[in-house]
Amino acid sequence: MAVDAVSLDVPEGELFFLLGPSGCGKTTILRTVAGFEAPDSGRVFFDGRDVTRLAPHRRNTGMVFQNYALWPHMTVFENVAYGLRVRGLDSPEITKRVAAALEMVRMSAESLRYPNQLSGGQQQRVALARALVINPGCLLLDEPLSNLDAKLRLEMRAEIKRIHEASRVTTVYVTHDQKEALSMAQRLAVLKDGRVVQVGRPGEIYRLPADAFVAAFIGEANLIEGTLARVDGAGVSVDTDVGRIAGVLQNFPGARPGDKCIVSVRPEDILPAASPGRDNSVGAEVVQYSFLGEVGQYLFRSGSRGFKVLVVAPAAAPEGQAAYLTFPASRVLVFPYTGPVAEV
Numbered sequence: 610m611a612v613d614a615v616s617l618d619v620p621e622g623e624l625f626f627l628l629g630p631s632g633c634g635k636t637t638i639l640r641t642v643a644g645f646e647a648p649d650s651g652r653v654f655f656d657g658r659d660v661t662r663l664a665p666h667r668r669n670t671g672m673v674f675q676n677y678a679l680w681p682h683m684t685v686f687e688n689v690a691y692g693l694r695v696r697g698l699d700s701p702e703i704t705k706r707v708a709a710a711l712e713m714v715r716m717s718a719e720s721l722r723y724p725n726q727l728s729g730g731q732q733q734r735v736a737l738a739r740a741l742v743i744n745p746g747c748l749l750l751d752e753p754l755s756n757l758d759a760k761l762r763l764e765m766r767a768e769i770k771r772i773h774e775a776s777r778v779t780t781v782y783v784t785h786d787q788k789e790a791l792s793m794a795q796r797l798a799v800l801k802d803g804r805v806v807q808v809g810r811p812g813e814i815y816r817l818p819a820d821a822f823v824a825a826f827i828g829e830a831n832l833i834e835g836t837l838a839r840v841d842g843a844g845v846s847v848d849t850d851v852g853r854i855a856g857v858l859q860n861f862p863g864a865r866p867g868d869k870c871i872v873s874v875r876p877e878d879i880l881p882a883a884s885p886g887r888d889n890s891v892g893a894e895v896v897q898y899s900f901l902g903e904v905g906q907y908l909f910r911s912g913s914r915g916f917k918v919l920v921v922a923p924a925a926a927p928e929g930q931a932a933y934l935t936f937p938a939s940r941v942l943v944f945p946y947t948g949p950v951a952e953v
Contacts, residue, residue, distance in 0.1 A: 612648075612803045615638060617808070626793070626797035626798070627784075627798055628785070628787065628790040644663060670745050673750045674751055685724075689742050713776065733753060749781050753782075762789070787828060791815065795810070796809060796811075797811060799814065801822055806823055824944070831873070833871070833872040834949070837865065837869075840864050856942060871945070872942070874941050874942075876906070878941075881932040881935075886935030888935060889937070894930060895930045906919055
């Protein structure tokens with residue numbers, strides 16, 4: 610079963626993301642909304658109207674595919690006008706609407722060019738214009754930036770946000786790229802194995818993930834298996850293979866001492882120091898350093914446990930240098946145990 614009991618509500622005008630690993634059901638949901646897939650059960654509503662059994666061309670959706678799907682023998686203008694011609698609009702109306710759509714995506718000057726004369730980013734803009742020109746009730750984007758290079762992806766993220774703000778069309782966007790979703794979405798749904806694990810705003814999901822899977826999938830997280838040693842309201846202490854760690858319970862009803870758990874701490878919340886801090890402190894040594902431009906990523910090891918640490922504007926530390934990794938208990942989330950975690 611590709612999708613299991615998914616229920617989502619996307620308000621009018623929202624830029625909503627479906628995020629998850631490959632094979633989790635994102636594209637199946639999008640195709641079901643578009644009408645290319647029929648659900649075994651459940652229904653699809655647009656503005657309170659049941660469209661579950663309507664054919665795709667009767668749903669008034671605009672779709673942008675991963676490979677753009679532009680007609681190679683048609684000019685930019687003709688590609689964008691195609692959907693309007695199929696709908697039987699007259700030539701003056703088609704010309705007016707195509708001009709407005711191309712202006713919105715900043716492609717007016719390329720209207721007489723062919724797809725093979727365009728860059729990847731320009732082709733993406735044409736695909737967006739073609740989807741928007743029909744004034745869709747819902748815009749569906751299936752990993753639209755996956756074929757672009759890193760720099761162009763960043764530029765197109767900003768462009769799609771700008772176009773959405775200008776058009777205010779309800780948009781459902783599928784991606785497996787966490788940074789893409791975090792930087793663009795107004796709200797997002799995280800999926801795993803065909804189910805929705807969590808829905809919320811990017812900042813909420815990043816700082817308060819529903820479980821260890823979301824914590825690790827959204828950004829990065831150091832995950833440590835442990836056993837609850839003390840439970841005091843939401844505050845807990847956990848016995849782990851690197852010592853006792855204080856943290857905060859997250860989605861852990863009925864937690865009791867002795868329960869197995871998973872501790873999560875973000876790499877940017879860990880501060881290497883020469884001496885132990887007053888909060889959580891773990892003795893470790895540098896194993897590896899990677900320069901990432903604006904930040905540096907360290908890999909520390911404490912016994913058999915690895916810790917990823919991000920430091921802004923760092924200086925490289927030599928391999929083997931000892932340090933204490935300190936991190937506040939308020940930034941340590943403790944989840945119910947759901948299975949073994951991968952070693953760093």
